[in-house]
Every structure is written in C-alpha cells, then in structure tokens.
Amino acid sequence: MNPTPFDIFVLPFTVGMSLLFAYLILKYASWIWYFDRDDKLRILRGLFSLKSLKAVKEIFLESLVHRKMFLVNRRLGYMHFSLAFGWFLLIVIGAFEAHIYMGGAAPFYFPIFFVYFVPDDESFFFARGFVQLMDASLLLVLSGVVVAIVKRFYKRIVGMKSTTQLRLRDKMVLYSLWLIFPLRLLAESATCGLHGSGGFLTYPVGQLMAATLPLEAIEYPLWWAYSIDLCLFFIGLPFSRYMHIPTEMVLIFFRNWGIKLKPDNPILEEVMVLSCPRCGVCIDRCQLNTAVGNHDTQAVYFLQRIRNHEQHSAQAKNCLMCGRCESVCPVGIDLNAIRLRHRQNFTPETFVPQYNNAEAQKVDVVFFTGCMGHLVPKTKDAMVKILNASGDRYWFMDADGGICCGRPMKLAGQTAAAQKLMAKNRQSIIESGARTLVTSCPICYKVFREDYNLEGIEILHHTEYIKRLIDSGKIKVDKKNLAVAYHDPCELGRGAGIYEPPRDVLGSVATLQTTANERKNSLCCGGSLANLTLPSADKARIAEQAMCSLTANHPDVVATACPLCKKTLARTQMAPVEDVAELVAEAMI
Amino acid sequence: MIMQQKNIAIIGGGPAGIEAAASLAGLGHHVWLIEKESELGGHLRLMYNLFPDKRPADEVLQEMLSHVKNPNIEILTNTQVADCKQIDNRFALKTDKGQTLEADAVLMATGYRLFDAARKEEYGYGIYQGVINSFELEAMLKNNTLKNVKGEVPKRVILLHCIGSRDEKVGNHYCSKVCCVTAVKQAIEIKRRHPETEVFCFYMDIRMFGPFYEELYREAQEKWKVTFVRGKISEAAANLDGEIQIKAEDTLIGKPLHMRTDLLVLMCGMEADTDEPVAKQLGIERGVNRFFRSTDNYTLYNNTNVAGVFTAGACTAPMNIIDTIANARAAAISIHEYLKK
Ligand SMILES: Cc1cc2nc3c(=O)[nH]c(=O)nc-3n(C[C@H](O)[C@H](O)[C@H](O)COP(=O)(O)OP(=O)(O)OC[C@H]3O[C@@H](n4cnc5c(N)ncnc54)[C@H](O)[C@@H]3O)c2cc1C
Ligand code: SF4
Ligand code: SF4
Ligand code: SF4
Ligand code: SF4
Numbered sequence: 044m045n046p047t048p049f050d051i052f053v054l055p056f057t058v059g060m061s062l063l064f065a066y067l068i069l070k071y072a073s074w075i076w077y078f079d080r081d082d083k084l085r086i087l088r089g090l091f092s093l094k095s096l097k098a099v100k101e102i103f104l105e106s107l108v109h110r111k112m113f114l115v116n117r118r119l120g121y122m123h124f125s126l127a128f129g130w131f132l133l134i135v136i137g138a139f140e141a142h143i144y145m146g147g148a149a150p151f152y153f154p155i156f157f158v159y160f161v162p163d164d165e166s167f168f169f170a171r172g173f174v175q176l177m178d179a180s181l182l183l184v185l186s187g188v189v190v191a192i193v194k195r196f197y198k199r200i201v202g203m204k205s206t207t208q209l210r211l212r213d214k215m216v217l218y219s220l221w222l223i224f225p226l227r228l229l230a231e232s233a234t235c236g237l238h239g240s241g242g243f244l245t246y247p248v249g250q251l252m253a254a255t256l257p258l259e260a261i262e263y264p265l266w267w268a269y270s271i272d273l274c275l276f277f278i279g280l281p282f283s284r285y286m287h288i289p290t291e292m293v294l295i296f297f298r299n300w301g302i303k304l305k306p307d308n309p310i311l312e313e314v315m316v317l318s319c320p321r322c323g324v325c326i327d328r329c330q331l332n333t334a335v336g337n338h339d340t341q342a343v344y345f346l347q348r349i350r351n352h353e354q355h356s357a358q359a360k361n362c363l364m365c366g367r368c369e370s371v372c373p374v375g376i377d378l379n380a381i382r383l384r385h386r387q388n389f390t391p392e393t394f395v396p397q398y399n400n401a402e403a404q405k406v407d408v409v410f411f412t413g414c415m416g417h418l419v420p421k422t423k424d425a426m427v428k429i430l431n432a433s434g435d436r437y438w439f440m441d442a443d444g445g446i447c448c449g450r451p452m453k454l455a456g457q458t459a460a461a462q463k464l465m466a467k468n469r470q471s472i473i474e475s476g477a478r479t480l481v482t483s484c485p486i487c488y489k490v491f492r493e494d495y496n497l498e499g500i501e502i503l504h505h506t507e508y509i510k511r512l513i514d515s516g517k518i519k520v521d522k523k524n525l526a527v528a529y530h531d532p533c534e535l536g537r538g539a540g541i542y543e544p545p546r547d548v549l550g551s552v553a554t555l556q557t558t559a560n561e562r563k564n565s566l567c568c569g570g571s572l573a574n575l576t577l578p579s580a581d582k583a584r585i586a587e588q589a590m591c592s593l594t595a596n597h598p599d600v601v602a603t604a605c606p607l608c609k610k611t612l613a614r615t616q617m618a619p620v621e622d623v624a625e626l627v628a629e630a631m632i
Numbered sequence: 633m634i635m636q637q638k639n640i641a642i643i644g645g646g647p648a649g650i651e652a653a654a655s656l657a658g659l660g661h662h663v664w665l666i667e668k669e670s671e672l673g674g675h676l677r678l679m680y681n682l683f684p685d686k687r688p689a690d691e692v693l694q695e696m697l698s699h700v701k702n703p704n705i706e707i708l709t710n711t712q713v714a715d716c717k718q719i720d721n722r723f724a725l726k727t728d729k730g731q732t733l734e735a736d737a738v739l740m741a742t743g744y745r746l747f748d749a750a751r752k753e754e755y756g757y758g759i760y761q762g763v764i765n766s767f768e769l770e771a772m773l774k775n776n777t778l779k780n781v782k783g784e785v786p787k788r789v790i791l792l793h794c795i796g797s798r799d800e801k802v803g804n805h806y807c808s809k810v811c812c813v814t815a816v817k818q819a820i821e822i823k824r825r826h827p828e829t830e831v832f833c834f835y836m837d838i839r840m841f842g843p844f845y846e847e848l849y850r851e852a853q854e855k856w857k858v859t860f861v862r863g864k865i866s867e868a869a870a871n872l873d874g875e876i877q878i879k880a881e882d883t884l885i886g887k888p889l890h891m892r893t894d895l896l897v898l899m900c901g902m903e904a905d906t907d908e909p910v911a912k913q914l915g916i917e918r919g920v921n922r923f924f925r926s927t928d929n930y931t932l933y934n935n936t937n938v939a940g941v942f943t944a945g946a947c948t949a950p951m952n953i954i955d956t957i958a959n960a961r962a963a964a965i966s967i968h969e970y971l972k973k
Contacts, residue, residue: 417867418754444879579800
C-alpha cells in the first residue's frame, strides 16, 4: 500500500466540497422535514423499494445522458450530455483508479489530484487503461465546454433562437465552471510534460507545454488554480443556477416515490424551481414569444423570478396555460401547476354561479355541452342530431344552459361553493342511471374526470363517443370529398391525451391532412381563458399563427373539438372552422 | 376664369357617390358614376324609412337620383373597375366591360359592408330562423312581412345592439353610430304597426348623437312603450317550435335574465370593405379601424395619401345619410380645388 499523499493545495477544494456537502445535506433534510405526514410516509415506503431503482435509472438517463433534451434539441442535448456524463465518468473512473492505487483507502481529494501525486506510476492494476480512459472523459467534458462557450456568444449554433439572461452571480459561477476543465487539462499536462507520461491527450499537450513553457515554474500554480477554481464553483453552486445539478436528482427521487405538487405545500415547488437548469427549451416553444414578442413570461423566466424572490404576479397571470412548454421541459417540471399556485387572486371578471335545477331522467347516456358549448350552437345542434340518430336513450343535462361544471368557481377560489355545485351535479348524473357521460368541452371533461368521482360511469369527450358510434355502426357516415386540417385543443390533447379519436372520426368523413404542428406540438389558439391579461390583439396574433400552420396545405375546413378553439380560430376569418361533430352530422346518412 | 372641363371617376353609387356626382357636375365637370350593382342608391335602397323624421327612404332616394339626371354625368351601373393605373397626374381605369376611362381625379365612395352576424355564432344567426339582422328587419318592414317563424305577428321582438361594433373580440373597437338610433326607429315602426307586440332593446349604452335622435328615443319609451334594458345577451338558442331563448345579464340590477322571443334582431355595425380592388391597386391607406385614412381629420378630411384620389361617405367612417351628403359635397369642393391647380 502506498503512503497517503498530501499537499496543501488540496485544501481549497476540500473546504469547498465539504461546505457544499454540508449545505446540501441540511437543505435536503429541511425539505423532508417540511413535507406533510403523507409525503414522509411515501418517502419511507419508497426508499427501499423498486421505485428508488427506477429513480436511479431515470437519473442516469435524464441527468447524465440527457435523453429528453437530446430528443428536443440534439446540439443542446450534446452540450448537457458531454458536460454531465463526462464529469460523471471522470469522478467514477478517477475513484476506481485512486482506490486501486491506494488499496481502497484513498482520501476523497485524492482522485481529483491523482496525476499530481502519481504522475508516472504504471505498476498498479490497469494503470495504462485508466490514463487513457481519464483522458477520453476529459476530452468529452472539454467538448461540452466549447459548445457551452460558443452557445453563450452565438446561441443559434446550438439551434436556439433565444437563450437565457444571467445575473452577475450566475456569471461568476459559470466562468468558474468553464475554467475547471481547461485548468485540469493544463495542470495534468504540465505534470505529464515534466515526467514524460500521460495519455493520448495529456501526453502531447504536456510535450507541447514542455517545449514552449517554463513547466517547472508553472506546474504547481496550475494545480493551485485548479483547486481554487473548484472551491469557487462549489461554494457558488448553491447560490447559482447550478444548484439544479444536485436538486434535479432529488426531484427525480421525490417524483418516483409519488410526491405530488400540492396547493398548500410549497416544498416540491421549491425543489422544482431549483431543478430548472435554464436550458431555455421552453422559450422558443412559447407563442407569447414567437407570436407576441414577449420575453419575460416564459417558464424559465417565471421560475427564475420565483427563485430570486422577484415580483412575478404579472408573469403568473400572463400565460395561456397551453402546456406547450411543460410538454417539452426535459426536467419534467409541473409548469402549469406552479403557475396556477401563484394565481392567488385569480378571479374571472364577471361570474354568476348557477345551480343545477334540472331533473334527472333515466337514460343510458348523459350529454353535457358546457357553458362554452352553448356559445357554439352549430356544434350543439350537431351533437343533438348525432345523439338522436345513435339510438341511445340520452338526457341533454344542460339543454337550457343553466348548469356549470364548477371549474370556473374552482379557479376563482370559491372552493366550497364549487364543491356544493359539483355534488349536486354528481347526484343527478348518478340518479340518471347512465353508464356514459359525454361532454363537448375539454375543460368540463377534465373536471368530470378529476373532481367528480363518478365510478362506474365512463366519461367521454364527444369525439370518443362519436368514434364508438361509427365503429359499432350505430351511426353511418359518408366520406366526403373534403380536405380537413385538425387543430388539437390544448386541454384535449396535451391536457387529456386525446389525440387519435378525433383524427379517426375525421378520417371517416373527410380527407385528413397532416400539419406541421400536431398532437403534442400543436399550437395554442390563443383563446385560453387562463390568460386574462393578454390584450385581444395579441390573442388574435396567436390565433393567426395557429391558423397559418393549419391552413398551409389549403384545407377546405379547419376542424377542432373544443368550443373555445372553434370560436377563437373562426375569428381570424382565414378559413371555415367547424367542430368534428358538425362534420359528422353533415356526413351522416 | 374659365376652367377646362375635367373628368372625375366616382367609385360607388350610394348616397355619397350620387351626391358628389351631382355637385361636381354642377361645378362643370364630367363625371363617371360607377356602380357595381344594377341600380344606384347603395344601402339607402334597402331602407323602409329614415331616422330621425321617419321620412320614407324611397322618397329621399328619388329626390337624390333626380339630381344626377345631367348630361355631364355618365352612369355606369353593373360595372366594376377591373384595372386601374396612375400615369403622372391622371388615372387610367379599365372597366370589366372593356371601357377605358381617363380620369383627372378619383373619388372613392364605396361605402361599407354590414357586419356578418354569423361571426358571432353564440347568437345563432344563420342557424335559427328566428334570428335576423337589422337589414332583414328593414326589409320585413318595407315588404310588410313582419312575421315570426310560424307566420304569425310576433308577440315579442328583441333588438340587440352593438353586434360587431365596440367588440374587441371581432377586432372592431369603434362605435358604428347609426345602429342605436336605427333600433329606436325600427322599434317604433314595429309598435306603430302592432301595438300589442312587446319590443325590447338590449344595449351597452344608448348613443343618440344627432339632432332629434334623443327626442325619438324619448318617444319610443313614452309613447310606444319600448323597453330598453342595459345588458348584454350572452347566447341564444331555439327551442322545438322555433322560439328563441336568450340568456343575458341586466347590468343595471346585476341579475341574470332568461327570456323567450319570436324574433331576435341583431343590430349589425358597419365594416370597411377591405377587399375593394380599386383602393388596393391605388394603394390607399386605411386606419386602424380599416376605414380609409384622411390626410388630416380636420382640414383635409376627404384627401388620401394618393394625390388626386379622394374619399366621401361611409367608406371613411360609420356615418348617417345626412352626414354622408354633407361629406360628399365637401369632397366635391376639395376635388374642384385640386383640379383648379
Ligand atoms: C341598419 C341600418 C339602417 C340605417 N338607417 C339609416 C337611416 O334611417 N338614416 C340615415 O341617415 N342613415 C341610415 N343608415 C346609414 C346609411 O346606410 C349610410 O349613411 C349610407 O348608406 C352611406 O352611404 P355611402 O354612399 O357612403 O355608402 P353605401 O350606401 O354603402 O353605398 C356604397 C355603394 O358603393 C358601391 N360600391 C362599393 N364598392 C364598389 C366598387 N368597387 N365598384 C363599384 N361600386 C362599388 C356599393 O355597391 C354601394 O352601392 C343606416 C345604416 C344601417 C346599417
Ligand atoms: S422550465 Fe424546463 S424547459 Fe424551461 S428552462 Fe427550465 S428545464 Fe428548461
Ligand atoms: S404554458 Fe404556454 S403560454 Fe405559458 S409559458 Fe408555457 S408555452 Fe408559454
Ligand atoms: S368547463 Fe367551462 S365551459 Fe366547460 S361547462 Fe365548465 S364552465 Fe362551462
Ligand atoms: S350606435 Fe349604439 S348600437 Fe351602434 S355601435 Fe354605437 S353604441 Fe353600439
């Protein structure tokens, strides 16, 4: 066994690293401490279960390999992958190398400065291999650093239109991060140059340095610089955006253990906010950026404001809740839910609650068009025609428009009143004896699914219901010579995951075109009720952007499956807009 | 000073075009009055009687038409300008009939387009028979066919103001000015014929901007018992026998309101015709409201960004007939002054 090597220059690193560990342990402990009882139990139950293994796998795939980010943006994915995975390899391989050399008793600074202490000993197991592997890992990291530096100055190179702006503090930590690996290369190469050793990277660089520089004089200061830079980075990390590195891993564990964002528990939100690496993927996805030119409300900026304790009530309100950012966020942050949490004073301008006085009828199917469905009578009439033809015994529950699903009240914070109203609605739905509840409004659909607790009753969006009627032959339709482009409503698509039924139905009554932004990538129509601050002119711009994409192949009709989308898109007057139900009613034979 | 006779092309033969043609001919000029429809008169042709004095529309139209029976005025109905070019200070207009007109000045008197109520689907226009627009009501009054869906005299009629005007959602912020007083005029006419019919007007606010309008509004309330409700109707639906059910909120008492009616009349506003081809070819600028933009709102109201091209009437802003006539005369003087130079 070799004696334990030491030099005073390892101290800055050791101090920095210890402080960081202490900080993180306290932080994690405080998070767990502030979770409620249920969540603490979840952690206990999850800790030694398969869930933890799944979390480890996810950490490997997402935090190290950055699989999701690769899928969204390859160059950006490479940058994050090479930095994270390369560094990970340096740590793991370095640890093996050091522990084999020391027979398992290496102090924790030792692997970091291994080359300085063991410049040319090739006597231990796999020594030559380790040298080459360590060089390869270092090269991987360095390639990521180069991309990162280039990205800062020429953001388009990594395929992004916008990148995030940084505070001074973040910049200092960023520069110390950038410096770590070039310094490591220089320090290791200097030592290798002096000893004529090194791998495929450090050997030539060392030789070059030996030929051009006074190596003996600069080797020691380089190792000092390397250690001090590491120290700076570790101490700055908790106060910078790089806190996302340890936090994201914790988030993955929490998520796998089943901990969910709750309105009254801010802890998970804090974890999520800190987990955002500001990759900026959400910026170009947001139509408030691409159609309206807003550059301060996108998820990354909103989270940044929460994190920095800056004013963010305007940003909380100025969002369509379209979910386009959430659907690509590589960290999987619940962006919509966080936004909603910060809308404490959210109240629709005029809102008149109404109670259900309709008497339940004994039927198979309950149809609920929703308050917005009443604003598109063509769709409503089409549904009535289809229901009449279906042969099902049905009850049009809100035929006279007097009933609300309760969602607006809930959003207005009138929880108790909403509860009462929903209980009443629920009772009449159950009394009807129906097995199926059909609704035209994707928002109602979600409310029925999530808040009504209607076991034994299947809740269908009307496109799903129509698909069944066609498949089972209960209604017959004629395929018309009509080209149709389909707009996925945010709430139905990204919100409820219903992408195929409307397409299947359209395919049997018309020729369905494909469009550039489909399914998960569908654009928001801009009519979102979630944004009360956006001026109509801006909403119109968003609708036009969506319509431009939908009408690129000159369809005869743009079809959609939400009353609000229909109204909003129709307003552009760029093409006729109809609900899927209308097209079916027209094609019925 | 004797001025050489000049040629002026007037696009649009509504009240504005007719009046400007008469004035310009009176000043000694030669005029082509180009109307795409088969007859002159524009929207005036569609009206039964006029506010504020209930004078028959046809009487006014005939009187105006008598002024354009002038050898200096060539009336080209059923005609559209297919191609239009500016060559130095003159304009070469080719009609769809193959005629080429060389004009020293052009007057745009193209009027307005009635807002298409089907764009507000919630009111059921084009879906339910019992929902009509203000010109369709005017036609019923003119042809004496005021009936509900079942062919009976309606027991109740609701007139809904501000359709397509003062409505951010359809992109029209402006007030169309004439629809409030038109509703009052039409409500009185319904009551005069069928005193037993209930008539309601739903408004945001009542805008009685012209002389004797306020008096007409008073008359509607006091003499004819028309009911005015401040409130917005949010949606309409038809029941099985064609009756229209409306949902509204009375914003004065702050209460929701459900009502049934035989007829729902949508008081549609005015919109600029942005597809009009002559303006497009000449590059005439429009304002944010999409009506033609004046060079100066006070002193050069009838001038456009193109020298030699002028505007008159409702193509510059929503306007009643009295103002349209005054505006057309002002345009004629502006053109005359321009041609003198
Ligand atoms: C429901 C309603 C009721 C009304 N009632 C009254 C009332 O009682 N009293 C009152 O004072 N005002 C009333 N008005 C207002 C009145 O309609 C206008 O003031 C008047 O019609 C404006 O005249 P104009 O010539 O500018 O336009 P218009 O009447 O619109 O005439 C324009 C003419 O130009 C023609 N044209 C357009 N483009 C071209 C082209 N490219 N080539 C050739 N021809 C073209 C059109 O065919 C049309 O004939 C009412 C308006 C409405 C909406
Ligand atoms: S919110 Fe998600 S997508 Fe946006 S910067 Fe953060 S991690 Fe990236
Ligand atoms: S939810 Fe939509 S509008 Fe809101 S920030 Fe994300 S992409 Fe932008
Ligand atoms: S979700 Fe909205 S639109 Fe649908 S019924 Fe409820 S309140 Fe109405
Ligand atoms: S005149 Fe009256 S009805 Fe017409 S837009 Fe103005 S306020 Fe509305």
